[in-house]
Amino acid sequence: MTRYLRAYIEGGVTALCLFRRHCPGSALLPYSEVLKTRFQAHPPHIVAEVAYEIEKLTGIQLALSACREFMHKRLGMRYRKMALIPSKAAPDKQSEFLHNKLESLLEEEKQGRRRVFFVDAAHFVMDAFLGMLWCFERLFLKTVSGRNRYNVSGAYKDSELIAITNEACINSDTPVELLTTISRLYADTAITLILDNARYQRCDKVINKALESGIDLHSCHLIHLT
Incomplete structure (x- = not known):
């Protein structure tokens, strides 16, 4: 501090600007690209x-600790959880479906002549999921008895979600109920549903209900809806 005060007295702000701040560099910097x-x-x-x-x-x-800091600050790495790629994903067929089917349907929706929904189900397990932590002995976490689920079958478009929920199971009755709800809400508009390849969504019961309601179904396992 004394050096800075003396420099300011003798040369003002200009003299202070001549000081070089000590910035220690990492010995690993020359190896950054290799690492x-x-x-x-x-x-x-x-x-x-x-x-x-x-x-x-x-x-x-x-x-x-130095390794962790180098990875984060110098290399831009983070500790992340991996993501999954659908096992049956087929990029060529996905592209064909997008350009030959989906884009024209979405264009009709923009013009107000059709409603396009993406349909899928989620199954939330009401249970404890164990993690890792530092401790002196193994710790135990109280959980629920049995196997409980909260099921949601939803049709999504833009910012709108139409959902059917239950605590039992998702079966063919669920998409039938969803079809009934959607056809009632949009009785005066053409409707298209894009579904995955779940067995309960492509059975005769669901197909017949769609025909009865005038709803166009595209059941396609080539696209990943989740």
């Missing part, structure tokens, strides 16, 4: 694995 390429090809599971790879590639030993 980034390595971790993109082989994402590490734990920080200890990162420390091992850094030492193997650069000869530099780092504490786990």
